[in-house]
Amino acid sequence: MSELKENVPKIRFPGFTDAWEQRKILDNVEEVLDYRGKSPTKFGMEWGNKGYLVLSALNIKDGYIDKAVEAKYGDQELFEKWMGERRLDKGDVLFTTEAPLGNVAQVPDDEGYILNQRAVAFKTNSRKTNNDFLAQLLRSPLVQESLNSNASGGTAKGIGMKEFAKLTAYVPTQVEEQTIIGTFFKYLDTLITLHQRKLSNVKNLKAGLLQKMFPKDGEDFPEVRFPGFTDAWEQSRLGEITSLITKGTTPLDKSGNGTINFVKIENIDSTSGEITASQKISIIEHEGYLRRSQLQEDDILFSIAGTLGRVTSVKSDILPANTNQALAIIRLKTGYLDYVKTYLKGKAVSDYIRKNPTIGAQPNLSLEQVGNLEISLPSEEEQVEVGTFFAQLDRLITLHQRKLEHLQEQKKALLQQMFV
Template sequence: MTNSKHLPKRRFKEFELDGEWEQLKLGDHANILTGGTPNTSISSYWEPKEIPWMSSGEVNKRRLDKTDNMISNDGIRNSSARWVKKHSILIALAGQGKTRGMVAVNNIPLTTNQSVAAIEPDKTLNYEFVFQNLSKRYDELRLISSGDGSRGGLNKQIVSDISIACPNVNEQELIGNFLADFDSLITMNQHKLDKLKNLKKAYLSEMFPAEGERVPKRRLPGFEGEWSTKKLREITSLITKGTTPLEKSGEGEVNFIKVENLDASNGKILSCSKISSEEHNGYLKRSQLNENDILFSIAGTLGRIGIVESRILPANTNQALAIIRNKRSNLRYLAIALKSGSITNFILSNPTIGAQPNLSLEQVGSLEIPFPSLDEQKQIGEFFHKLDQSITLQQQKLDKLKDLKKAYLNELFV
């Protein structure tokens, strides 16, 4: 550990006695090149598909083993597209949204469009070390490209002038490989999370009857017979919504829940703003929340679900969330049934289009809920609850890995 300006906070043991790192300018130790786009109106530049060709949006892949598009040998001969060596660092000079300033590594030789700069490092720089360094400096790259990070773009000269603090190439390689292994671990856990989410999506499709059907495709053991359907208003004691507080400070003693406070994957209620007890018990009284109320988003983002837990009370909500108070069904089952295919299809095909998509309380009350026996409801609710717990645990594991990598990035680089 050290506080030296030119030494990292954390260093691998075999390099602890080595000296300070050296500031190197990329343009002095790498070949910087930009690409081009063959004329899209000339088909012979794009067919046959012979040469990998990437656009700036593909930096989001981070590691490229293939590209979305290919050009022909004719295309590269008649454009500014140029071959980029394998294991170069690719930086988006421009692009939609957050693309500009993002970096990737190519695991294959390829060509790029004009919105990508390729950094082909010489023997003094390890490509993985440079990639990880620039990944860490995304916000900085956004700022130097425009002054405020919102508009403008990077260019070849700006990339050439980027300075990187570097140890010898052996230490660079060790740092780069360590962080690359961390990336592999993160990717593996992301795949596990995606698999669980896709599994849940498949179960939602198969464990509830398809539209017009009375029996689900997949069923838990021990159950048979047709399901009935109930309108949501028939199995609930309350369907209402809140309103926007007059006081906009976001301060007070009572939690005020909005759509964005509901976790999209598990429905957990995240941190939220506050309102005063006076508002909560006054003009917002009709939307006071009880434990086990279901929150169902009906404006903007439609169909997001959450269950109110005691820990969040006292709480209130606004007009973008319907409050559904259960009466005649299993709570967990009802919450998951509101995510089933028939309900999702209704939401997608029946929103009232205004400034933003929305559903009326009348439409919510008219939702037709698949309705098996209470015993089957309970088991289905438990099944999805356990699956959601697995998803939450995997998400937490992934988040911890990402946080740990972020800490290593801060400590392993100057």
């Protein structure tokens, strides 16, 4: 393949045909703002809880600033002493140099920020590139790969500016092409952020409703109810409404050959509860050694080892199936399935898990502890209303999650194909 063909991306906007040019990344940068090593105590001052937000590797995420994570602030005096004559302007590119390495975001506005530990900011030379393009270039697979291969350190990898200054990348020779690429990906980032917010809002709504639509500890009535229901809720133990609480074990044959789905915690999606069984066991083990843990439709699976409290139910499309000792099988004899699943995801159960795990090589709950778990039960009709409502909310969360993941995968693929 000719050099010309090697130095062009697979996908381009119409009207651009020139080969891309290899440059040092910092050739596109007018100024690097680097305040690493500073601390408020050097000025005889301290961080506060209001004023100018401090930007660091803690809150510079990939594509956005998380203003809620361990937020620190500096007052006007500290801001002036810290930043001096230099300021972070809207669009400046933020880059984390370690722990984590390689997160890229842009300054969202001109409100003023303090740049702190493990992060630097780049101001671009508008004659050679623009902020939006540089941000996407730093996120591109080849640049990220180059960062990691030139980083130092063990678990917490990092890169100094001396090493960073050696890094090169291919860029379009025309600033117009860079601008179009940068604008396109910025729009995609905005779309991703929009879906992230939608997902976060629905999750927060669910968390709030779980608090209000179930009785608080020691109470018999929830704060919020569907119309027409006024009776007190009753207390029961999970074992009293089930016909079976058991668990599986490890297959003797670990080859993975067979036709029976074998479900483990990692096969259960933490958001949707969807089961993706990748391991198989033989029909011989399913009918013999693992007979007690044969799964049936509508069985509840509840994780009791390692990751505690993950909940889902078995659908017919994964049957025949079996499971291991990290998942309790809960088979109801009374109670509405979606209601019981929702209750098991709520605060009362998470508090129970926090107070009762047996700590060994990994935290775990015994089947006896699962059976003794207290559950608040309204009438069967109210269980149906509450369970159906939260099942619909879970489906909405899953829908938003899938849309978000689809956009993120699209962006990942486009970064691979629209950069050299």
